Amino acid sequence: MSSVARFFRRRWPILLPLGVLLAAWLAYAVISPAITGALQGGRTGLHGDMVWFELRQAFLQRSLAAFVWLWFFMLGGAIGSYLNVVVWRVPRGMSVAGGGSKCPFCRTPIRKTDNIPVLGWLRLNGRCRACRLPIAARYPIVELVMGLTFLSVAIAGPLDLAHPLESGIQSLILDGQWRPAASYAWQVTLLTLLLGAGLILYDGFPIPWSFAIFAFLVGTCAPLAYGELYPVEWGSGPGFPAWSRTPLTMAVGLAAGILLGAGVHLLTNFSSGPAGQRAGGVMLAFAIAGLYLGWQAVLTTAATTLLLTLAGRLVLGQTTVVLALFAAAWVQTICGKWMSLWW
Template identity: 35%
Template sequence: MDLSLFLNGAIVFMLGGAIGSFLNVVIYRLPAGLSVLHPPSRCPHCMTPLRKRDNLPIIGWLKLRGKCAHCQAPISSRYPIVEAVTGLLFLASYLAFGLSLQTPSYWLFLSLLLALALIDFDTMTLSNPLMKTGVISGLLFQAAIGFSLHGLTGAIISLASSAIGMVLGILLIDAITVIGSFVFRRPAMGDGDAFLAAMMGAWLGWKYLLLAIFLAALVGAIVGMGGRLFGQMQKFQKMPFGPCLALGAALSVFIGHGLLSSYLALFAVG
């Protein structure tokens, strides 16, 4: 492996870990209506502020052996897992898109998706401030990509695709909600799922949004059937769909082009 690529990858992973540490704060505090900036990170049990050397992503948790240095209460392993996953997402983006506008842009998109997925998993709700940030940044991203490729005309076309994706995301999820509620005689989707789909459409455009929702539905069906099969879920038990949407969107970022190209090639042959 090229040494410079290895060093750059290590730096990117550490940067992702640091962002993941901040995401842990966002995931915990935002649903509770707390400030994500103040006070500094602290033990959730005894409220003692973490020392700087104990607040290092992943390493700090390992060094403390998963316990608070002050009260010895256990600290959830999800903290280093989120940091590691964020680092891997950053690294995957760097390896896939290199030194380009897409790389830092997708860092933001994937970070928002991860935070929203875990908030929904914990609380069965989605954060409007995060989704609003996602919609605005998605529109700006598409405009910037279009401008970098084809100037003002490209920016307008990309922005239009982004806007269409937003509207389509809302319409699709609303349609699924209405049809599902009619068929099953109970609410089929959460209130925030349409807004999340709009955010995904703003970032991905309408083509990759359709793929992302298909993948999300596939993941949701697999999880639901697996939960029923292993006795972990009851019939009609509510489950957060935000994590499925987030995973579908992330997969579309990394393998969406290949999947769509393969499908279109197969369709053309048929």
């Protein structure tokens, strides 16, 4: 076997996704504009120089869009990598600031180049560089899920990155409008917290108080400091002073989340672990969702959570309610524009 063949045989887990990304970029930024330009040039009779100019413009714009999408994916992947640390250390009473990541078997520190989200795990074929024992696939899966979450919310959410040059980023840079960026940060913070809570409960631990306190501090301070994070505020009509709308929205959303969490728990009480821990964890996660989403959005989120939990029970034989809540909250953030029309 030649050296080139051995190289590809050893490196195919990382070369394959990189090749897919390169092919997707070529198809999006080069091939698609070229085909469109050829068809338009044939129909309209544009001069060759004009067609070339439009192709170059399309290539630059689409390459910029691809770079922005990749940046948001890698941002989510980095947050997912840190979330893995939080989920492992915090329930066990360990500090998240206690050094870098280490192999769970030999405790060898993981190199920074090996800690790149998703790609680092693929590069090492899912094994520790030092002891060669397997590292659980859950770590890159969480990073991948968070990367896709950050990217999808950026595309379909308030930033509207489906068209980066006409998106909320442009309004932020040119007009100083912070609302799209603030709403995006608010939504991905909620999704990160829900995924972390779901993973902690899946591992059989209760949600730590430090985790809950952080979630509630951010969930109360951010709306009071900035405002305009809820699509519909409680008491928006006459008779309510303007200063009371945000606190009322938070209080009603929090109460609705707790009640809905208790109801969903009663209807899906088939997960493993102590009953009190399950109920408390589900209600706490729903309280966080209600605080961040508001009572209208948490209603539809709870309904979607119930459907996903029951579907997971039928298909997989078991499921975790809070992980279903994470998926339902993701659906809410993606489809919130249309769901808000029902309110």
